[in-house]
Amino acid sequence: MEGFDFFDLAAKESREPETRELPRRILFRGKLKSGEWASGNLNVGSKGICIIRPGKNVVGKYGRVNPETVGQATGILDKRARDIFEGDILKIHHKTPLPVGLAVVKYDKKRSAFRAFPVDRPWYACQIAYPDEIVGNIYDDPDLLKQGEDTQK
Numbered sequence: 001m002e003g004f005d006f007f008d009l010a011a012k013e014s015r016e017p018e019t020r021e022l023p024r025r026i027l028f029r030g031k032l033k034s035g036e037w038a039s040g041n042l043n044v045g046s047k048g049i050c051i052i053r054p055g056k057n058v059v060g061k062y063g064r065v066n067p068e069t070v071g072q073a074t075g076i077l078d079k080r081a082r083d084i085f086e087g088d089i090l091k092i093h094h095k096t097p098l099p100v101g102l103a104v105v106k107y108d109k110k111r112s113a114f115r116a117f118p119v120d121r122p123w124y125a126c127q128i129a130y131p132d133e134i135v136g137n138i139y140d141d142p143d144l145l146k147q148g149e150d151t152q153k
Helices: 006-013 142-152
Strands: 028-031 037-044 050-053 063-065 071-077 083-085 088-091 102-108 113-118 133-137
Touching: 028 050, 071 102, 071 113, 083 088, 102 142
Parallel strands: none
Antiparallel strands: 028 037, 028 071, 037 050, 050 063, 071 083, 088 102, 088 133, 102 113
16 A cells, blocks of 8 residues: 655645736726826825826826726726726617616616616616717716706606
C-alpha cells in the first residue's frame, strides 16, 4: 500500500485561485462647476466632497463634481452605444406591458436593479433594454420631464 502525502495534497489545494479581469466596469459621472460632465471612478471625501477621477485610460474631464448630479452607469448601452446612467431620460423603444414614452433611469432598491420610471407614471417601472435611446438627463433637460407628462395624456 502506498503512503498518503498529506502535505503534497495541502500544497495543491492551497494554490492561489486564478485571477482575471472582470468585463464589467463600475463607472460614475457627475457635473463639474464648468457645467461639463466628468466620468470615471468616484471618490467621496469625509465632508461629502465628490471627485470623479479617471480610471486606467484618461479620457475627458475630471475633478470635483456636484454630489447631487452623481450617477452610476447601468452597464447597458443605448441604441447609439452610449452608456446609460442614473438620471438619464430615455425614449423607450422596446415593448412593455403598459405604453411608455419617456422614462427616467433610477436605482430600484426593491429589485436591486436600475430601471426606467415613466415620466407620467412614476409608480410603474420597466426594464432598460436595447433599443432604448438617451434623449437627455434630469439635470440638463428638466423640460423633457414636463414634455413627457404632456405627451402621455
